[in-house]
Amino acid sequence: MQVTRADIDAESWAALLTPRLAQFTAVARHEHVTRAARELGVPQSTLSRAMARLEEDLGVALLARRGRSVSLTPAGRTFWASVEKALAAVEQSAEAVRADADPATGKVAFGFLHTLGSETVPGLIRAFRADHPRVRFALVQNYGEAMLDRLRAGTLDLCLTSPVPDAPDLVARRLDEQRLRLVVPDDHRLARRKRVRLAEAADEAFITLEPGYGMRRIFETLCAEAGFTPRIAFEGEEAETLRGLVAAGLGVALLPPPTVPRPGLVDLTVTAPRAVREIGVAWPADRPDTPPVAAFRTFLLTRRGRLLA
Incomplete structure (x- = not known):
């Protein structure tokens, strides 16, 4: 059964159109299929078929053709403006995640208990940055269960918490204990x-x-x-x-x-x-670490027994 445009929801539109957006942008910028194909490193015939299929899927003429030269129709100009913004946003997001993963300048999303915020955590970060001076931190203070939820949701990389959690989807290590x-x-x-x-x-x-x-x-x-x-x-x-x-x-x-x-x-x-409480570090069991997160976790594990010193 052939799928019509009326059958395609918003998510399916994105999956259908995304592979051809960069191709369309190149054609719109050059207003020439051959030059756009040369830039993209694909055969001219492949690019021509891709543009024809894009217009067929949308049900709108985007290009007015004159041989291998083209010009944008009014609909094509509207579509190109939106596509340019979307591709720019994707590029910015890609650069942001690459920057966060950079070993020297990346970011660690680190959670900790309120009672560790005035001295313990500032001291830890100061000691870590002696060897990693440009690593950035996004700091979150909260109670234990809330931080574990954020670990699972992916908004935290690591957290210091108490009691030390015992959950199959988390890895936790005891670091120190604090007398009450x-x-x-x-x-x-x-x-x-x-x-x-x-x-x-x-x-x-x-x-x-x-x-x-x-x-x-x-x-x-x-x-x-x-x-x-x-x-x-x-x-x-x-x-x-x-x-x-x-x-x-x-x-x-x-x-x-x-x-x-x-x-x-x-x-x-x-x-x-x-009367003591154990302080531990926890992180998701199945999520790969970026280099700065791995470095900070290793640093914390070397502080076992000395976290609160």
């Missing part, structure tokens, strides 16, 4: 202590990150190991905000150590259960 502290106001009943068992805070109101955050899962697991279900007073999205709520006397929190100590708070070492 019980954070209390400086006038709290436990504030004069240096160490505390988590069970000693079982009756407290807790301030914690929202469900879906890796730290929330770690917090709930540690509370279960300590033998209690925590009473949640407030949920938030960012550790420093939680610290502010603790300083206001609204509860206690289990958090990574702060970059800069905050007045009005005391951070207590948790002796039982062992």
Whole structure:
């Protein structure tokens, strides 16, 4: 059965016409089939048949022929203007992806947890760029599950996250661990202590990150190991905000150590259960790396045990 123009949808039009667009552009620019064929390195007869088929598929005359010379019809001029823009966009996109993959000047889309953003990540990038000074970074701060979704969607190349994911479509490696502290106001009943068992805070109101955050899962697991279900007073999205709520006397929190100590708070070492969170790097299992991404991943893996130093 012959397919008519009415049967062709937008996607099929693109597949049908794309191979002939550069040929049409050459003919339109030279207004001469032989010269266009010479530029493209194809026989003149092949190019003539391609242009005739293009017009047949479109159902519109694009060229007015005078021997081997041609001129554009009004429809041909309209079509050529659009084709030129489309081919220019394709060329720009090709140059952009080539530039991103350049070993010396390419780009790494790198995600990380908010709590690693003030010191850890800037230090890592500074150390990496000592040997790769022109590599560019697109940085994304988010919680773990959101970053894993972006890895799968292809908008991130690598991410630092916690807990270290275990998923068949991702590769993950443990890099380091970070001790968690019980954070209390400086006038709290436990504030004069240096160490505390988590069970000693079982009756407290807790301030914690929202469900879906890796730290929330770690917090709930540690509370279960300590033998209690925590009473949640407030949920938030960012550790420093939680610290502010603790300083206001609204509860206690289990958090990574702060970059800069905050007045009005005391951070207590948790002796039982062992309160740590593992930090790992993750990337898609089935996606080939560009040279700059491969170089940065290798750099991160060499930092095992020293990521948070």
